[in-house]
Amino acid sequence: xxxxxxxxxxxxxxxxxxxxxxxxxxxxxTKCGAKPLIRLEQNRFAQNRSYEIDEAFPQEETxxxxxxxxxxxxxxxxxxxxxxxxxxxxxxxxxGLCDFKKIEDGMDSGRxxxxxxxxxxxxxxxxxxxxxxxxxxxxxSGNYAVGYGYDLISAEETDIAVAGGCDCVTSVMYGIFxxxxxxxxxxxxxxxxxxxxxxxxDGAAFLVLESxxxxxxxxxPIYGEIIGYxxxxxxxxxxxxxxxxxxxxxRSAIQRSRILPEDIDYIVMHGTGTALNDVAETRAVKEAFxxxxxxxxxxxxxxxxxxxxxxxxxxxxxxxxxSIKHGKIPPTIFLExxxxxxxxxxxxxxxxxxxxxxxxxxxxxxxxxxxxVVVGSxxxxxxxx
Amino acid sequence: MKNxxxxxxxxxxxxxxxxxxxxxxxxxxxxxSDGDKPVVMxxxxxxDSVQKLGRKGLRQMNRSAMFSVYAALQCLSDSNLDASLxxxxxxxxxxxxxxxxxxxxxxxxxxxxxGARSLNPTDAxxxxxxxxxxxxxxxxxxxxVNATINNGCASGLDAALYACGMITGGHAKYVLAxxxxxxxxxxxxxxxxxxxxxxYEGAGFIQLEKPDTAERRGIKPYAVIRAFASLPYVGADCVxxxxxxxxxxxxxxxxxxxxxxxxxxxxxxxxNSKFQPKRKIFIKDILGEGMAVSGIYQLLIALRFxxxxxxxxxxxxxxxxxxxxxxxxxxSAAMTR
Numbered sequence: 001x002x003x004x005x006x007x008x009x010x011x012x013x014x015x016x017x018x019x020x021x022x023x024x025x026x027x028x029x030t031k032c033g034a035k036p037l038i039r040l041e042q043n044r045f046a047q048n049r050s051y052e053i054d055e056a057f058p059q060e061e062t063x064x065x066x067x068x069x070x071x072x073x074x075x076x077x078x079x080x081x082x083x084x085x086x087x088x089x090x091x092x093x094x095x096g097l098c099d100f101k102k103i104e105d106g107m108d109s110g111r112x113x114x115x116x117x118x119x120x121x122x123x124x125x126x127x128x129x130x131x132x133x134x135x136x137x138x139x140x141s142g143n144y145a146v147g148y149g150y151d152l153i154s155a156e157e158t159d160i161a162v163a164g165g166c167d168c169v170t171s172v173m174y175g176i177f178x179x180x181x182x183x184x185x186x187x188x189x190x191x192x193x194x195x196x197x198x199x200x201x202d203g204a205a206f207l208v209l210e211s212x213x214x215x216x217x218x219x220x221p222i223y224g225e226i227i228g229y230x231x232x233x234x235x236x237x238x239x240x241x242x243x244x245x246x247x248x249x250x251r252s253a254i255q256r257s258r259i260l261p262e263d264i265d266y267i268v269m270h271g272t273g274t275a276l277n278d279v280a281e282t283r284a285v286k287e288a289f290x291x292x293x294x295x296x297x298x299x300x301x302x303x304x305x306x307x308x309x310x311x312x313x314x315x316x317x318x319x320x321x322x323s324i325k326h327g328k329i330p331p332t333i334f335l336e337x338x339x340x341x342x343x344x345x346x347x348x349x350x351x352x353x354x355x356x357x358x359x360x361x362x363x364x365x366x367x368x369x370x371x372x373v374v375v376g377s378x379x380x381x382x383x384x385x
Numbered sequence: 386m387k388n389x390x391x392x393x394x395x396x397x398x399x400x401x402x403x404x405x406x407x408x409x410x411x412x413x414x415x416x417x418s419d420g421d422k423p424v425v426m427x428x429x430x431x432x433d434s435v436q437k438l439g440r441k442g443l444r445q446m447n448r449s450a451m452f453s454v455y456a457a458l459q460c461l462s463d464s465n466l467d468a469s470l471x472x473x474x475x476x477x478x479x480x481x482x483x484x485x486x487x488x489x490x491x492x493x494x495x496x497x498x499x500g501a502r503s504l505n506p507t508d509a510x511x512x513x514x515x516x517x518x519x520x521x522x523x524x525x526x527x528x529x530v531n532a533t534i535n536n537g538c539a540s541g542l543d544a545a546l547y548a549c550g551m552i553t554g555g556h557a558k559y560v561l562a563x564x565x566x567x568x569x570x571x572x573x574x575x576x577x578x579x580x581x582x583x584x585y586e587g588a589g590f591i592q593l594e595k596p597d598t599a600e601r602r603g604i605k606p607y608a609v610i611r612a613f614a615s616l617p618y619v620g621a622d623c624v625x626x627x628x629x630x631x632x633x634x635x636x637x638x639x640x641x642x643x644x645x646x647x648x649x650x651x652x653x654x655x656x657n658s659k660f661q662p663k664r665k666i667f668i669k670d671i672l673g674e675g676m677a678v679s680g681i682y683q684l685l686i687a688l689r690f691x692x693x694x695x696x697x698x699x700x701x702x703x704x705x706x707x708x709x710x711x712x713x714x715x716x717s718a719a720m721t722r
Contacts, residue, residue, distance in 0.1 A: 045501045096513045098535060100489065103571075107493055114578045115483065115571050117535045120707055123617045131615045132708060133543060136514040136533040144532060148547070151554045172492045173512040175501030180509070231556060233531035235472065235522045238445070238510035245528065248473070256555070309513075366510055367519025369531055 002154040006378060008220040009081025009208030011073035011164070012318045014305040015051040015201050019076060024322050026304070027330045028351070033305055034187040034199060039065075039101075040171050041108075047177075047184040050169050051201025051306025059125075064099030067121040069204040070166040074126060077162060081208035081220060088130035090158045092149045093118050094141030094165035095134060096310035096365060101170045118166065130158060136310070138365020139270075140231075141165050142205065143313030143373050147229035149209045150373075159214040164206030164317075167309030174200050188307065189334045190271035190300040191278050191342040198272040203308025205315040223321040227358065227374040228257030234368025241277055241364055246284035249370035253360060254288070257374040261289045263358045264296060264374070266329055268316040269346070270362040271300025272307050279341045281362065286344075297354055299347040303333040313363030317373060320359045324377045328353045388553040391599045391606035392714075394464025394592030395685055396456040396563075400427040400585050403459070405689045408682055412671050426568050426576075427585035427673065442520070445507060449484040450520050452588035453565040457521045460561055460590035465604060468526050474558035476530035478548040479518040480540030480677040481564065483571040484533075485511055490570075517565065529557035538648070538704035539615075540564055541589070542680025542712065546613045548593050558598055563590030564677035576674060583673030589681035607688045608698075611635035611713040618709040621654035628655055628701060631711035637697060642713075644690050644698040646683045652703055662699070664690065684712070691716035 012019065015033025016026030026033070033051040042048055057068035070093060083089075095118055106113035119132040131152075137144045142165020149163030181197035189195040215222055230252025234245035254261055270281055286293045301319055308315055323329045328351050335348040361373045397403060401411040434443055434451050438458075446454065457477065461468055468475055488511040495503050510516040515533040522531045530551045534544040541564020548562035565588040566572060576584050599606050612635035616627045632639055639660040647653050649669035668683055669675070675682060680702045687698040696716055703709035 041497075043500075044496050095535075096515065098514055103486070103490075104493055107490065108497070112570075112574055114575060115486070117482065117537055117540075117707075119535075120537055123707075129617050132536070132617055133547065134535045135547070136535055137531065138513045138515050138519075141515075148550070151550055155550075155554065170512070171496050171501075172489055175492065175496045175504050176506070176509045176512045178501040179504045179506055231530055232473075233476070233519075233522050233528050235526050235528045235531070238507075238516070238519055238523075248528070365515065366513055367515050367522065367531060369515065369519070 003156055004212040005150045005153045005209055005226045006212050006215050007207050007223045007226065007321055008210050008215050009077040010223060010318050010321060011077030011080060012205040012315060013053060013069055013073050014203050014308065014315060015053050016304055018055065020080065020318065020322065027301065030331065030333050031304060032187055032333065033201060040169065040174055045174060045178045047181060049186055049199055051199060052169055053202040063121040064102035065168045066095060066099045066101060066166050067118045069168060069202065070118055071122055071125055073204040074122060074162055074206045077206040077208050083208060086128050087160050088128050090149060090152050090161035091119060091122060091129045091132040092145040092161060092163040093134045094145030094310050095136055095167055096138045096141050097167045097170050097173055101168050104171050137369040138367050139309050139312050140363040140365040140369040140371040141310035143361060143363040143371035146207060146314060146317055146373055147371060150226045150229060153209055153211050159211040161209045162206050163209055164314040165311040166204035167311050168202040169200045187334060188273035188302045190273040190302055190332055191338055191346050192335050193337045193339045195273045198274050198307045201306025201308045203305065203311035203315050205311050205318045207314065207317060222378045224324045225376045225378050227376045229253050229371060229373040230256050231371045236368055239366050241280040242368060243280045243283040243287060245368055246281060246364060246370050247287040249372045250284060250288035253372035253374050259358060261292045264360050265356045266354060266359045267296065267298040268320050268359065268361045269298050269300045270364045271302055273302060278339065282342045282344055293344060297329060297347055297352065298344050299330055299332045301330055313361060313371065316361045317375065320361055320375050324356045327355055389596055390549045390552050390593050390610045391596040392591045392608050392610065392688065393594055393599045393604050393606050394460045395607065395688065396459030396463055397589040397685060398429060398452050398456050399587040400429050405685045409686060409689050412666065425582065428568055429586060446520060447485065447488045448567040449481065449565045450517050452567060453479060453517055453563060454521050454524050456563060456588040456590045457525055457561050460592050461525055464592040466559055471559060472526040472528045474529055475527040476551055476557035476560040477518050477521045477525065477527045478530065478532050478534065478544045478560055478562045479521060479565065480534040480544035481517060481566060482535060482537055482540050482676050483569050484517050484565050485514065486571045487569045525561065530560065537707040538676055539680060539702055539708045539710050540677035542702050542710045543708060545591065546615060549610060549613060552593055552595060559592060559594045561590050561592055563588060564681040566676040566678045572676065581674045585673055585675050587675060587678045589678050589685055591684060608691050608714045608716045611715045614711045615708045618703040618707055621652065623709040624654050624701060624703060625656055627709040627711045628699060631713050635713040642697050642699045644687060644695040646687050646698060646700045648702045687714050
């Protein structure tokens with residue numbers, strides 16, 4: 001029997017709030033973090049909006065903004081979990097863009113930057129990291145990291161892991177979307193017929209994951225449980241999503257969680273607001289969930305926080321755990337006229353009360369990487385299976 | 386790691402050739418070549434990309450992509466796995482530290498000099514680190530896990546460790562795990578900053594699957610990975626800890642190890658009088674730094690020696706600020722091809 005894995009700490013930083021309280025407060029007020037570009041040279045791009053975080057983070061100049069965001073968020077997740085016994089823990093970091101912003105800034109200033117991976121930066125500054133890994137699967141990175149943290153604990157390789165994702169807006173990735181977005185979006189508008197493409201944002205989110213045994217032993221606060229996850233790769237196109245590949249990841253997540261599609265109450269959609277993603281994801285949900293896709297609530301939080309790249313999946317995990325705690329789900333804001341091919345219940349514009357037993361978190365990345373995590377409310381020792 | 390994983394295929398490209406034997410003879414030659422001037426960067430010479438990879442998709446590939454795709458395809462072919470029948474169960478995990486930075490830098494130059502609208506959308510993948518693994522995934526039709534590991538010098542070996550986890554955890558039946566590093570400004574600057582005067586480029590892959598999967602396919606593995614241990618490298622004591630952890634996890638004693646393949650001698654310290662392998666090789670001291678590919682070459686070299694009369698190999702690799710990784714490989718007569 002493998003160890004059950006629970007989430008005991010949340011750390012998050014987005015354009016609408018840093019820290020779980022501010023993040024939740026920002027979402028509760030359906031705040032939109034889109035604003036004119038802060039840290040990129042405006043004259044290089046046709047569009048000019050991003051979901052960057054205003055604040056600078058400690059040590060940003062030394063280790064790079066992404067590492068600094070990750071460091072801050074990891075520390076706040078550990079504080080949130082009241083981890084005081086200095087355990088040896090695994091550190092799994094998901095990132096799509098690493099500290100490339102630091103390299104880009106170096107190119108601009110003609111100063112060479114000695115590139116270092118994020119995990120090394122964090123391991124040198126957080127005590128008792130036992131095993132560290134930086135994993136990159138594009139915008140699915142955060143979910144991949146959470147999944148691997150779950151694997152390590154359930155296989156009893158460790159009993160505590162900090163896992164999550166981080167990315168900040170880089171010129172190259174922003175430039176790619178600038179190049180492909182034919183019109184200039186003002187904000188992300190997932191599933192709307194008038195959506196104009198996605199807008200990048202800064203983000204970092206980390207979860208403290210523990211074996212249920214350890215969490216109970218130290219009487220830790222439990223946000224909920226990681227039930228399982230599934231992954232797949234389209235192996236088709238570098239940037240265009242494939243509904244079959246996405247559906248495969250969802251089916252795998254359900255199967256590996258040993259539940260039925262009907263057991264999922266809510267999906268935090270990847271919902272990027274691009275023409276291709278929103279239709280492909282909708283089709284995949286229908287394929288994987290069949291008739292239950294009509295009865296199930298979904299929403300995308302990207303209209304509020306933008307597309308946070310490698311952090312996207314874990315920010316959505318944080319949102320899901322807070323939804324479980326508060327018994328309500330955030331809406332997809334700016335959804336005025338749904339695309340005719342996007343015909344699920346996306347919880348348009350208004351918060352909804354919902355008791356969640358099981359939720360799925362979707363994250364898909366360039367390269368056709370798909371990863372879906374299933375989380376659940378903590379129901380004590382006798383989990384139904 | 387509680388379950389063993391078999392190595393059933395190998396593929397590589399290096400400055401010395403495309404066979405494990407070529408790297409082993411480079412080790413021997415370099416060992417004997419006293420007085421030779423150190424090579425700053427040993428590069429791969431002639432690489433006929435059209436002949437080796439075909440024209441399709443070549444424009445989207447930088448040097449790292451070409452080498453890693455080539456090594457991965459060689460590995461797949463060596464394992465006798467028909468990827469068209471197993472694509473949903475085949476994954477790719479690649480370790481690299483600087484693999485795509487050259488192309489990303491070119492894109493940044495375009496943005497700076499001409500504006501983002503002048504970017505070529507077909508280069509979009511190079512905006513993120515995972516582009517190389519994605520390209521390999523497309524070329525091998527691998528539809529299970531697809532991930533890139535970015536962990537400094539240990540990236541290649543960390544990729545193999547992660548891949549083992551994907552197999553034992555049931556996320557993939559077969560995984561192509563490897564490492565790639567090619568000459569770039571970032572690699573050279575890193576070498577200078579870390580006072581390395583010799584280095585090389587290359588790519589290497591191993592195919593991993595469960596031993597019983599290999600048996601059902603009628604494939605005899607090269608060797609079996611018995612255990613992995615990884616700890617943060619914060620000084621020489623970590624080497625002892627990581628090696629002991631791997632030995633314990635593999636349930637074998639230090640005296641049963643008859644082959645040791647290490648990185649460099651100066652970061653190595655193992656205090657155990659029972660540890661007396663018949664052969665010890667420190668590849669970084671001989672070949673130079675190989676970043677993400679060095680750990681995979683260590684594995685490949687171990688496979689070559691396990692073909693002879695060695696039974697258990699311990700491979701160790703570490704880097705400052707990174708992981709101290711130990712791997713136990715076991716061979717038996719029945720497993721030798």
